[in-house]
Amino acid sequence: MSHKVVFYKWACDSYGVNYYHIILRYNMAGCRRGDLKWPPQNLDFNEADKPNVTQTLLMRAGDVESNPGPKTKHVSHSGNEEDFDDILKKVAHLTGGNMDVDTLGKALGFDPADIEMYIATNIRGQHVTCGGTLKMLRDWRNTQRKATERPALLEAFREIKREDLAELLTTPDDLPQHDLLKSVVKDIKKYYCLNMCTIQADPTNNDVMFEFDRIYTDPTLREEDRNDKTKRNSLLYCNLLKTKINGQSPNRLLVQGGGGAGKTTFCSKIAWDWANDLGFQQFKLVAVISFRKAKNKTVGEVIKSYLPDDNPFTAAQIDEYILSNQEDVFLVFDGLDELWGKLSHRHQINRIIRNLLFMSGTVLVTSRQWRADEICSSTELKKVYAFIYLEGFSVDNVAAYITKFFHQDAAPSQELIDFITSNDVIADNMAPFPIFCAMLCIMWRESNGKRREAMSKLKTFSQVFEEMVDFLVDHYGSKDDFQTGPTVQELRQMIPNHLKAIGEIAFQGIKDRRLEFPEDTFQSCRESMEMGCKVGVLTREKHATPRCDRRNNPHLEMSMVQFPHKLFQEFMAAKYLASLHSSDHNRYERIIADFLAEKLEFRYLLYFTSAQGSDLGLDIVTRLIAQKRNSFMNLFEEDYGTDFIIDVAYESQQQSAAEKVVNQLMGSWTTLVISDSWSSHTLSGFLFIRDHLHAVDSLVLTKGCGRKASQDIAEFILSTASLRTLVIRNLFGPMHYVFYSILADKAQQCKIQNLTVESLDLHDQPLSSRDLAVFICQIPYLESLSFFNNKLHEDFFSKRASIVSSAKVYHNNPLRSSGNNHTSLREFTVDPRMVVALQSTCGDMFDRVEKLSFSFFQHFEFDFLQRVHGFQGVTELTIGDGSIQEPYPSIGEPSSMFKHLERVFPQLVKLTFRIDVGNAILKQVLESLRETRGLPLSFKSFRVLTSWESMEIDGWDELLAIRDKINNENVFRVEVETLH
DSSP, X not given: OOHHHHHHHHHHHHHTOOHHHHHHHHHHHHSOGGGOOOOSSOOOHHHHTSOOHHHHHHHHTTOSOOOOOOXXXXXXXXXXXXXXXHHHHHHHHHOOSHHHHHHHHHHTTOOHHHHHHHHHHHEETTEEOSHHHHHHHHHHHTTXXXXXXXXXXXXXXXHTTOHHHHGGGOOTTTOOXXXXXXXXXXXXXXXXXXXXXXXXXXXXXXXXOEEHHHHXXXXXXXXXXXXXXXXXXXXXXXXXXXXXXXTBOOSEEEEEOOTTSSHHHHHHHHHHHHHTTSSOTTOSEEEEEEGGGOTXXXXXXXXXXXSOTTOOOXXXXXXXXXXXXXXXXXXXXXXXXXXXXXXXXXXXXXXXXXXXSSTTSEEEEEEOHHHHHHHXXXXXXXXXXXXXXXXXXXXXXXXXXXXXXXXXXXXXXXXXXXXXXXXXXXXXXXXXXXXXXXXXXXXXXXXOHHHHHHHTTOOSHHHHHHHHHHHHHHHHHTOTTOSSSOOHHHHXXXXXXXXXXXXXXXXXXXXXXXXXXXXXXXXXXXXXHHHHHHHTSOEEEEEXXXXXXXXXXXXXXXXXXXXXXXXXXXXXXXXXXXXXXXXXXXXXXXXXXXXXXXXXXXXXXHHHHHTTOHHHHHHHHHHHHHHHHTOSGGGTOTTTTHHHHHHHHHHHTOHXXXXXXXXXXXXXXXXXXXXXXXXXXXXXXXXXXXXXXXXXOEEEEEEOOOXXXXXXXXXXXXXXXXXXXXXXXXXXXXXXXXXXXXXXXXXGGOOOOEEEEESOEETTXXXXXXXXXXXXXXXXXOOEEEEESOEEOGXXXXXXXXXXXXXXXXXXXXXXXXXXXXXXXXXXXXXXXXXXHHHHHSTTTTTTOOEEEEOOOSOEEGGXXXXXXXOTTOOEEEESOSOOOSSOOEESOTHHHHTTHHHHOTTOOEEEEOOOOOHHHHHHHHHHHHHOSOOOTTOOEEEEEXXXXXXXXXXXXXXXXHHHHHHHHTSSEEEEEEEO
C-alpha cells in the first residue's frame, strides 16, 4: 500500500469517515463518470451527512482559501459549508419522484446509469427516502470548485425551470446585492480606466501611454442586412444596441473583424464609455472579458481578478448577482477565436455565448471570422444574434488617427497622410487596419529618408512586419545607453536566431490558442526572451498571484510574457515554422497539413510563412491547390477557395507561386469577375498574377479601386490580347480618375468588342465622365455597346468630348479608311433618356447599328420614340431589358409608339416587346399595331414576352384572340410568349 493511501486511511480513521467515501470523491474529481467505482456498501442518509474530509484536509494544508464575503453576521468557513449543505438537503427533500431526480441529474451532468443507481439508493425496502438524491448532489458538489458551485447549481435549477429551488440560493441574506453592486462597480471602473483604457500605441517606448480619448478613433461598423445577407448597412456606434431582428432588439451581437481590425480597442471603448458615464448607462454593470484571460473561469472569477484584494466579495457572489439581474448587466467577450476548447463545452461562458444561459441579458462577442462561423452556421443562434462587421478605419478616420497620434506635430502628420493617400497599396491594404496604421505612424515618426523610401515599397502584410522588426532592431541599437551591448550590425546577425527561439514558443501558443505565457515558459531561451523584450517584439508584465500563493511570500508576483498583438505572435510563429522546412522537413509536413485543414483559423500564419522564401510560397500554394481540387465544394463552385490561394501567392511575392496559381487553377478561366466581395488584398493579389493570365475573354468589374489598382486594371484591359468583353457595372466605390484617363489615351490599343457600362455614378466627376466618352467613341473594334442607368457629369456630353472623339475616330481607327464614315458597332443597348445625348456626343458611330435595345427603369413611356432619330440601319428592335416585372406602370397611348417606327427605323424587320404592362394594355398594343398605317415595308415580326402569371389573369384569352386575328391577315406575324 502506498504512503498516500496509508495517509488517507489514517485521515479517515481519525475523522471516523468511511474510506471508500473518500475514494469515491477522489474518483469523481479525477476520472470520467463512467469509470467511477462504487463502494461495496450502501450509504444511508446519516452517513452522507458526514463532513467532506478532502476539503477539510486541503483547507488545513493551506491549499483552499475561505472568503465567503460579507453577510449579516460573521460566518466561519465551516458554517458556510453547513449552510450550503443545508441547502442541498432541502433540494433533496423537494426533489420528489424518480422523474424529478432524473431531470435534475441530467442537468447536473450525470450519466443515465449513474442516475439510476442514485434513484435505487432512495428505495429502502418499502420506504422511499431522499438519501440517494442527497448523495447525488454531494457527489456533484465534489466535482466543482468552491467559487463555482453555487452559480453552477443555480444554473441547473433554472435550466429545469425549478425557480422554487433557485430561490434557495438567492435569498437576501445570502446575496447582499446592493452592497455588492456598489463595491464591485466602483473598483471595476477604476480597473477599466487604469488598465483597459490606457493605450501603449508605441511598443518601442513603455513610458509613453495615451489616454483613451486622446488616441481612440472610431472604426467603420456595418450590420448584415437580415433580408439580403450579401448587403451590409452602415451602423453608427451610438446605435450599436438599437439593431433589430424581426422588429425586436437582439440581446446577442457578434462583431466580426480581421486580425488587427481593432476589435479589442472597440471593447475598450465600451468599457471607457460606461466607466465615464458616456454610454451604456442603462446597465448597472458592464463586464468586458478577454477570452485569453478566461480559460476555465466563470464571469465572476474574471471580474474578481479585476478587483483589489480588499474587495470582500467572492467570484461566486458576483456570478449569482449577474445571473439574478440579467437585464442590468452587459457582458462583452473579446476574442472568441482565442477561446480554448470547443464552443460546445458546458462551461459557463460557453453556454452564455450559445444562448443557453444569461438568456435575458445582453451579450456582445468579438471574433475573427473563422471562429465566428460556429455561430453564423447555427440555425438557432442565427435567430438571436445580430451580425456586425468591424472593417477598420475609413479614409477619413485614417487621417484622424494619424493626426491624433502626432498630436500637435502637424508636419509629419500631414506628410504621412499624403504618403498613404498617394500609395493605394498601403491605403487599401494596410492603413484601414488600426494595428498597421499604428505601425506606420511609429516608423514614420522615427524614420529618415532611406527608411521612408523603403516604406514606400511595402506591398504585403509580411513586408510590413519585416520592416517593423527591422525598425525595432535599429531603434534598440541606437539608444544612448546602448554602449556595452552588441553593435547594430552584430545585433542584426544575432536577431534571426533569437526570433527563431521566440518563434517556437509563439508557435506552440498558436496551436494551443495561448497568447500569454508565464516567464518560465522561456526557460530554454531566456536570453532570446530578454532580447525580445528589449527590442519590443515581446512585452513582460507583473501579475499578482492568488492570495493563497502569497500567504508564505507576500511579495510573490508572477511575470507574464506576451506579444504586442496576436499578429506579432503569428509572424514569429511563421519564422519558426519556416525554419522546419529545411531543418526538420518531416515535422514541417505534419504541421502544415494540420494548418491547411484549418486554413481560415491560421490564415495569417500561412501568409507570413509563405513570405519566408520562394520554396515556401510555392510549396504552400501547391498544397492549397491540391486541397481545393479534392474539395467537395470544388465540384459546384469553380472559384471556391481561390481568393485565399491568390492571397497566399501575393504574400509570397514569388512569381513561381503566381505562375502556379494561373497554370493549375485559373488557366481555363475565360471570365474574370473583380467583384466588391474581393478584399483589397485579394485585388492586389490578382494584379500580382495578371501577367500570367492569357485566356481571359471577359472581364466584369464591380469593385472600385485606388490609383495604383485602377492604373493596373486599365493596363490589363488594354494589353490583354484575348480580352473581348468588358463589363463595368454597379461599382462598389469609384475607380480612380486615372482609370478612365488611361483608357481614353490608349483606346486605339483596345481589343474590346463588347462593352457594357451600367449603373455607373460619375455625376460629380467631370474628368472621368469626359474620358469615358472619349474611350467609348474611340474603341476601334467595338461591335456591341450596352449603356444605361448611368449618372454622368455634363462634360460627358460636352462639345469638346465630341470634337476630340470625332477627330480620333476618323484619323486613328484602323477599321475606318479616310473619307469613309462607317463604324464597327452593330449592337446597342441604351436608356432612351440618354440616346439623343449619346448620338450628339459620339457622332456617327451608331449609324451602322443593326440590333437596338431600349432599357427602361421605373416606368415605360409609349411616346419615347418621338425623341429618337438616326438609326437608319436597325433591323431588330427590343423594347425592355428582359426583367419581366408585374405590374410595370406605363404612360401614354400605344399608338404613339408605332406611328414613329417608319421614320426612325425604316429597315425594321423584327420588334420584341419585353415589358409586362398587363393583359389589357398588351391587347391595346396589338390593336394599335394592327391599325397603324405606314409601318416599315420590311416589318415582318412582332414578339411579345410577358410573365407566366399573365395566363392566370383576366384578358389572356382576348389577347390570344387578337394575336390570331393578326396572324390570319398575313401582313406580319405576332408571337406571344411567357417567361418564368
